Amino acid sequence: MRRRMGASDLELSPLGLGCWQFSKGSGLVGKFWPALSDADIASIVRISLAGGINWFDTAEVYGGGRSEEALADALNAIGASPGDARVATKWWPVLRTAGSIPRTIGERERRLKGWPIDLYQVHQPFSFSSATAEMNEMAKLAKAGRIRHVGVSNFSAAKMREADRALRAHGLRLTSNQVKYSLLDRRIERNGVLETAKELGVAIIAYSPLEQGLLSGKFHRDPGLVKRLSGPRRFSPGFRAAGLQRTLPLIDRLEELAAKYGASPSQVALNWLILANGETVFAIPGASKPRHAEENVRAMTFALDAEELRELAELSALCGRR
Template structure:
């Protein structure tokens, strides 16, 4: 991943949905049973996923705990599994980073933090101050690598420069990226990542399920959506009509590769920019985890990657 020594599968598992319904952020997802969480993690590991992304703000640490319990129950070895988590900066200063690291490690129940990320760019401290504190943790062996999330190109440069002063490098920037949201290709984030050797971790890689095609095949499913998704323009009739040509091509390629439209969309994401982009689809049901891992079993051709990119542009969505 990036310029680090982390050897990660192109897909990791996003663990926001393990929040147990706790806190404002955790209420976005239904409460998953311990058995389902264990099954999702076990299927992910068996399918070749070797890293998991969680965060302090996901249920106030409940996601970290649930992930740790599932990993411990799976018999997975720390030598083979990597864990990424995030510090929440809002209404805090950089001094919170060393003060809260013990809590992160306690929640993770013995699993080390291979990648510690600043969750978003808004805090009472500068990115430089935050990176200085992250560097101290890395040098003390409390974390292995440093990443950020939702940082602009300029903020990425600031963070990487600060880490260089400590003999370190910024490993990653976690941002929203999918066939239906390609803003990072136009705002300098992807270009800067490639220039500096920083990995992009794509969250919402299936645009909250829109790229699965199921809402295009059966628009009545939109009525059953809960949470913010049901208000998104992409799920409205005009939005579904606008993205229909892309979905139809995803379905064609899915038939060719004995895959699903979701798997083709994920495959595009992890191959369209060489080794720069990793992705973290979530899974709230065991069969979602099975879907995720099968996306790593084939590779779209160069012409197919280009065609999907062109259709994506025609959709006119961000």
């Protein structure tokens, strides 16, 4: 299963693999996940590729480049080639200007150990420069052959338009906007981001597509698991007793559909995400264990019907984030 990402020539699987968890426990952001072994990372990447996932999303800020290195090492260890696997990474803009983009691209290339950067994204809309200035620098990298396509992350509808307009001046187009999107967080449907993406032909890359595991249903069935969580997840309103109760009707229906398709609730939630808006939305679930990678790829092996897609949308509107 492949689809074209936005207006680019990238033919990608609807699911990619998010690689934040490859940060090796390094840096403030990387400490969100436990440090994974090289063997586990290689296994996760191998299972993902074997299951049909052909692209991987990482970032400079994930362990200060450790995730990029770990991904490159895993791809090299299993003998993958650039034709098998596409790499997306991101430039960190906070407290920087657009001039940092050309100054730091060499570090991205070094960390990725020669793997081509198929999609280079501005990670946040916050920098000392305008989106236009950032896109002008991205366009130079694309024309120099150091990156293939340009994306953004967490951009508003207005900033998406600005970025695409700037790239058009160089004969390029904005490929994607990576944003938080799941059955329990559908704000992009109301703030103009999804509508603008469809209008411009920009792909949406959904991060946190399982709402940090909440859509698996395991916390609803065993609330005691919340106490065992490390990191900030356990303090999220969705993981509290009232939050679990509010989202239970959606979990019940996900479980019913999972039984029908021989799948899991997580797989059904991912299937909804990649089908509910035609081919606009891609998703990047993570995997910190090989079995998580196996779980991800199964989500691309069936298709919810139109009535099921509609029903889940209605249920999620009743209990999702407003």
